[in-house]
Amino acid sequence: MTAEQEAIWLDDHLWDGESRYIESWVHRLEGPLDRDAVHWALERIVARHEGLRSQFGLDDDRLVQRVLPERQARELETVSCLAASLDDTLKELVRRPLDLAESPMRATLVEVAQHTTVLVVQLHHLVMDSWALQTFEREFEEHYRAYVERRPAEVSPVELQPGAHAVAERSTWRDPSVRAYWRENLGALSPDAAGTLATDSVGRVGEHPDRGGRITFEVDADTAQCVRTVCRRLRVTPFAVFASIVSVLLHSAGGAQDVIVGTPVSQRDTASHDQVMAPMVALLPLRVSVDADASFAELVAHARTRAHEAITYKDISYGELVAMTRRRGQVGGRALVRTVLVVDDAQPSRMQLPGLEARRVYVDSGVSKFDLCFTLVAQDRDYRGFLDYAVDLFPAGVVERITDDFVALLDRACDNPDGTVAWLLEGIGEGARRGTGMGAGVRQ
Template sequence: MTAALSRADLAARIAALTPGQRARLRDRVRRQVRHVQSQLTSGQLRLWQTQQRLPGRAVDVVCQAVHLTGGPADLDLLAGRVRGFADRHEALRTTFEVHGSGIRPVVHEHLPPRLARTRVTGADEAHRLALELAAEPFDLTAGPLLRVTLAEGPTPDESWLLVVVHNLVFDAWSFELLLDELARPENTAPAAAPAFSGFAREQGEWLEGPAGRKAAAYWAGEVADAPPPLPTDRPRPAQGTGRRGGRVEFAVSRAVTEAIAAAAQREAATAYTGWLAVAWAALAEFGGRQDVLLGTFTAGRDRPGTSETVGYLLNVLPVRLREAGDGSHRARTRAARTATRAALKHAAHPGELIAADAERPRVPGTHPLLDAVFVFDNLGEGGREIQGARADTRDLDKGTTRFDLTLAVYPGPDGTRGWLEYDEELYDAATARRLTERFTALAETSAGAPDGDGSQE
């Protein structure tokens, strides 16, 4: 019989473990000592309510097509990595059940993802398969909520990874963690897998503490006397729309992209702030008032350990843009910088808990406060490699929209591309095109003005 280890012996053995062995040990302990998430986070609750109001619609669904080229990808290896990733991360083993008068998450010991293998003739067929995966309704009570299809291409050096996941358990950051796992070199240990329930518990504790109360007071002031929503071509239904969406894509040159970034840098601001200033100018003109309440995304991963957490941590916060000064791009950039810096101090507060008037939502439907949202993602230089193959990811248009208007901007080394997503029940395609054209025109004007002083009035 083996004698029980003393605390000193146990500590010595743990200290002797390699970093990879310690990571695996932490993972096993987390799996055995289960955190109980008694209720949904406010972000998850909004997603659940949207799903119940729009059953069968792919509104809050991640749909990504990863094109692998330049080398034969080992699809068997990738399938195993996907299974292991889902098994390690609590969120991907979670389903949701109605319990009494509320909803609660249920964490399963094992809940394998839905994996499929196929062959495609090219990008069009691969994208069609991904959209079919996204359009298939999710059973939130039975799961699984992760679907992956691995598709061989027309040549050995070309394949696709099609990923569809419900946002209740996954966000854009989680997708990057999945790609990190697929790209992990052999003979290295997987990254740590903190439990989403730990984040949910800590968020609840933070909200009840002094920092949470201070943030709630700040946001109440930001949305007080909020401006009316932007005008629409047709009236908003009292209960919200069916969120059928269209997209208008656009592209801006490399020279304009670099000029906006440089102008922002001169004001000690980021490229995000410079593009936000352009969006403000376009929406102020569109709405006929300078006071604009615009949603923006934050990763929600400022707390220790959250950078490796899979789940829905994404936060959608309002940015109140009011004082445009002389109307120049420089003045707007400065004002946007001030507004975003102040908001970042309180960015941990869930956006769903911020409301201009709890009894009378500003916007009916999927979000009570926000009708327009600005998305920014700097694509950076180069591409990712997965097992020796170049990986290029495309976010596919599912034909749905989460908000009345969503303006997405993706600066890259060759210029900026993006799209305006609009609710087809509220806006005509011609209106969306005019707004997109005005946005790109203002971007070019801002870039061409001396020192960013060009008027946008």
């Protein structure tokens, strides 16, 4: 395994609770579905990608991935349910455990009506990240179409398999400047650095620290356009703006100047990495300094610099960073990154399947890797937001207020990016009173 896969396997194996590393790829399919085409498409994808037909576990004292020979994919499970119970059925399916000693993948078809079917694919994070999921989706579309249209699938050969990538990773020279940067960056981290909005008054870890909830919210088209306008003026990406808003929220919890915002950074550096079915994303902590007297524009510029530095020095695992802070004694264990921001700014694309309308469905996994995880997905003109949260730390009402404050701060900052952080915080809660922003969250 790669170093990242080892860290994930160990954390998952030692964690006393539901796995926090099972991803789901769910599509609602309207129209006459060719089930044989679905089965064949999944079978061919598994045959092409060794990671999807691997078993993960210990070999003596080594963590390894054992690649099984090409063979028929596991039987495609089929279940039936009424439309009224579909949400509950999907939640139950995406929360089923995966036995990594057998397979990191499971596929199920849910029959809802004669021409309404939902395809649920569970994939363990050991073989998947957001980029790999896009590859999976493209290949499913092409193989399904090829089967229905009775033609060969037009897919390029897989240049690099996960095992070969893991071997190459372990033999590659590591630039010492990477560890030097993170030692310096995290070495002076204040013990009071804010990484979460959870406090004793909000909640504390209970008997089920893995339980998670999700709230959805929206950054409407007008606010999204204002964000893009600010980005053009400040010459930044939307990520820098959203990261600055999260930083202000963390600062607001107790006035800490040092805040930590975690973000995933891709480590796919070459074309040969494009089709690798493995986690090739580093979770990195952005240490952002929030000065209440500085302008929001200055904070955005600072966040952009931190993000650029993280990309420059990304060749390090999260486990190494945790160990680094443990040795220095400032931050311990999983507390290094407690709040995460994910921004998917690529415009969404829908699979084009013959005779079908396919729509992606996002299903709450019911578990939480972090205290809070903000995910913003670009739509045609707006952003769809998800806030995943630790149930034992945050009551649902508090999470709704967090999303209200996020949108209100974003709206206020885009109206006047030259305003100070202190001025921005005067507007906390104002968005809901003015009827702007999210207003009422939808709890799933």
